[in-house]
Amino acid sequence: MPLTSKIPSSLGETLHRKLPQDTKIRFACPTDMTQEGMFGESMLLVTTRHLVIASKKVDVWQLLHSVPLSDITHLKIEPLVGASAFTVTVNGQSVRMLRYSYASAEDMSEAVESLVHLIGKEHTDEDHFPIHEEPASDWSSRAAHLRTFRRLWVFCEPHKRSLTLAILVTISSSAIDLLPPYLTMILVDDVLTNPLRYGWLPLIVTLLAGSRLIHTGITIVSGRMLAVLGDRLAFDARSELLRVLQLLHLKYYDTQQTGGLMARIARDAKSIHYFWIDFAPQVIQQTLLVLGMTSVLFYLNWELALLVMIPIPAIIFASVKIKTYLTWFYGRSSDSWATFFDRVNDALAGIRVVKIFAQEERQSIKMHHENEKVFQAERNIHIRSRTVRPILAFVVSIGGLLVWWFGGEQVQNNEMSLGMLMAFFMYLAMFYGPIQQLTGMADWIPEMMTAITRTFEVIDSPAEEYEPPNAVTLPRIEGRIELKEVSFGYVAHQPVLKGLNLTIEPGEMIGLVGHSGAGKSTLIKLLCRFYDVEQGQILIDGIDIRRISLTELRSQIGYVEQDPFLFSGTVTDNIRFGNQDASKEKIIEAAINANAHEFVMKLPDGYDTLVGERGGRLSGGERQRVAIARAILHDPRILILDEPTSALDLETEKKIQEALGRLMQGRTTFAIAHRLSTLRDADRLLVLKDGAPVELGTHEELTAPQREYYRLVKLHTNVSSIVGVM
């Protein structure tokens, strides 16, 4: 947020030196590029009287521009390629103030908007920041980790009782482990070497067997408990992900590829399972073992125990280093997997195109290339971790060697019994084991944390606001739509629609006409509220579209896409997609009205026929008609039609046309029109050019030679006749 950005103290000092003493900062916005176009720190500052641009050069802040606000007549954000520029007009001359990457674009847009607002109104001294401010503390990774841990706990909370129980059982198995070395000591020192106690042998062996048996039983119980719990947690995480994915804003999908998301659902969600099942219980168990064994070792022989501790600092130091070292490689591996999934997903979804263009080999090479990247990334990890672990193991073994040496001497001098030395070794293994386990786990942490963080990243992405505060209920939309000065761009300050004004009466049909990229589809996306207008308003029945409950709005909008998407499932499933309670009679009725009934009846399983992935088992015209039936059954108040550009055979075309005619009756309709017949049927036509409305009227009114519409229609009919001839 630019308005709350803190000023680094070093910049504060520079400002103090260069600007008048009474200067106060109204707001500031940090950006990410220097004047030379290198990445670096720059800052836009608005003071009481000046617009200041500062840039950091070799750790020193320099003031590049300082322009009195009163001299500024115009402000402009200019979209460049890969970056944007901020320019102001001072005394009639343009001055280039600042360049910044897209990462800063949103903040800068906001800052410039505030500045426009400020220049437009009386200058006040309110809302200022003192110049001297400590820089905002960096995003602490520790805090982020802590937050992730807290989130992880939320997932586990419903199961905390069974988790605690499972962990307690696991710990008790460790307690049982303490017994065998002690029994061995008795066996060696008292039973094997003392003829009076030879008879104890069966008893000791039975005790050893018993402790082993109990240990095995407990391990099975705790393993099963944790496994069930783990699968349940992975299930919960996947469910949450899947739920959120449905609610996310379309904008999110504009920037994400499906393959990457699939990888998250399949692999990353599992990381929550790893954390609670493999990681957390292990850490607790092993830590307790280390503490327990330390006491036992010191109790048995404190001198030897001290020797054992010698390699510990080295082990801990090395583990921490290894963790940092490996984190980077795990990040690359997970990236390469995501890209791999993307490519494979792409290649398989587009397999028909690949085959038509005879590009199988090139596609294979491409996928092979991605596969190779995965291979390299994985190899990088495994080579390194497989090198590091044996070295660590060697360091650990040094402790054992010391015990042989000094412990051996003590036995030779009769200062310690052989049984005790053996017990000491057995406990030592149980001490170093957990230490190695714990250090081994150090390289799980980065992989796991990366995956967990990414899972939460999706879960935390902003969902659409389905019920805005003070939502207005509109149980039945009449269909009066007003567009008031509507402007919108996908990238800030690059409008795709500019100042659109139009009022549509209920039941009217508006044909949208224009070249591709003219803004037709964008207007439709705004009407469906996939995006919100940037400026202006869209009113439905006099109510701002942003105040209408989203569920209510969309349940009354019908959309027939250019290339309709059908879900894998039956014809029935697809027709009743928007109206799950529809009876079979209603489904047939809708299909009859959509001219789909006859062809559906000729499919082997009729309405029970599976349409395949994306409806692939049906032809384009059939898919269109199923989609129209779906829209009819949905019974929308506002209908949006995106006519397919590709020509279908005449009969199918006629059937679709008839079906559409029935569908449009009594509904406010927007049609992105390509067919001449639709254009003729429209009550009015809106001709868009570069996002701006250029003409509005009926087909007859607009068919005058000098008009844009006439030109477009002529172009279209020429193309159609060529296609016809071919």
Place this chain on the structure above:
Amino acid sequence: MTFLNPTDVRLEREANHPPTLILAGDRYMDIHIRQAFPLTSEHTYVAFFDREDQYLGLIINPDKLDEGSTRIIKDEIGWRYFSPQITEIISMEDRGGKAGFVTVTDRGKINISMKNLRESMVELSTNRILLTDEHGNRYEIPDVNQLDRHSKRLIRRLI
């Protein structure tokens, strides 16, 4: 009109001939019938097509027709839709997705082999399974719970 009125519909047939439909007084020879929902609502939504495969109309609940017509429709459905029902699964093997079942159906004993188990088995509804073998033949298990213990145990592994 969306659906046919039962009072307008009558069917006749001579042995070994396709039936004749009398629809509101008009006679259509050699008609054939198809079901709208052969899997989810069997015998309920029945459509008639003429000799040229032109759609004539659809009737809901043909049971409302006279006994003779109802009988003809039932026979025609049985003739067109061949989907043996599995009553017992004797054995089952799965070799990496390619599976073979030895089964007993209401039409006799049959070995069913499937190329891809995941795609060949569809759960139409809970406990109702449709199998399609590698040739495209179809077999149905109307209710898994009605199978004997051994068959149930085998099929439960897959669903």
